[in-house]
């Protein structure tokens with residue numbers, strides 16, 4: 001060390017500083033304590049003293065290279081988990097780029113690659129499903145939703161989409177579950193639907209009762225030998241009856257709606273369900289609309305999550321159910337049919353289901369009826385501040 005004093009180095013040392021090359025011999029000091037440090041410094045000092053400037057720089061670079069090579073050897077004895085964090089290019093090159101990218105671009109919650117990707121204010125990634133689930137969880141628990149990685153607040157205003165991640169993910173290969181071929185994700189859907197020779201297929205005569213199922217490349221061969229096209233009308237009748245029964249069921253909903261539409265008294269309201277909490281010891285989330293008028297009476301809709309489940313947080317399959325409540329005193333019974341629709345204001349994706357209830361002065365509220373939406377849609381609904389929908393009501397008058 002003493003060999004590096006200004007007197008020993010003289011003008012050459014100043015020149016070194018001006019050129020900013022001091023890093024070349026200063027940096028090793030900041031590295032992990034190594035015995036080679038001393039020799040390294042000694043070599044530089046010696047070379048500087050003998051005015052061999054170029055060689056000094058070269059040898060110091062050489063020493064640095066060796067020292068970093070040593071460092072890599074040292075880190076290769078560390079446990080594998082630590083190795084990833086040291087960003088060691090040596091070990092990373094052994095796994096495929098696509099595998100490494102999968103690890104980087106995956107959702108912080110489910111570890112799947114996100115098709116639609118959101119990020120917290122610190123850049124942690126979440127798929128749309130998990131993002132909505134976190135927001136819905138927070139809503140049910142009456143807490144602020146936080147990023148599972150860094151605990152910063154997340155909500156619809158703070159978190160933005162990350163299109164670069166979405167596009168990168170769509171380019172990453174994924175395996176077709178039928179033929180095991182690897183394809184970029186953006187091609188996979190079409191491949192599975194139209195191109196994959198191994199995709200599960202049915203015989204074109206399945207509608208008249210052929211139960212054959214098999215990979216797509218065997219369809220032609222099967223259909224050539226299929227006995228169903230040569231069967232008599234009598235033999236295929238039973239198959240047609242099954243299909244008929246299914247169609248009838250689907251038609252029934254529409255028939256019912258058409259029948260209701262010809263009633264004398266019809267009204268609809270575009271409503272907004274807002275979240276409230278019960279004043280129990282452990283408060284529970286419920287939704288309610290403000291009062292609305294229909295058939296000269298005041299009404300509200302109340303909704304709750306997983307009405308059959310004690311603690312809705314502990315279930316993945318969430319559902320919503322709702323009840324219609326009359327708020328004014330009835331003087332005569334009212335027979336009401338009602339139906340929730342998605343409505344014009346960015347409403348929910350709800351399947352049509354009609355309910356019927358006879359309101360009297362004693363029976364002022366219906367049971368909690370199922371609002372037919374799927375679990376993902378339910379999380380989406382819970383994640384947003386309010387739930388918009390249209391309620392159509394029909395009154396049957398005798």
Ligand SMILES: [Zn+2]
Pocket residue numbers: 107108109110111112126127128129130131
């Ligand atoms: Zn996820």
Ligand SMILES: [Zn+2]
Pocket residue numbers: 120121122123124147148149150151152
């Ligand atoms: Zn975060």
Ligand SMILES: [Zn+2]
Pocket residue numbers: 176177178179180181191192196197198199
């Ligand atoms: Zn395939």
Ligand SMILES: [Zn+2]
Pocket residue numbers: 203204205206210211212222223226227228
């Ligand atoms: Zn067949």
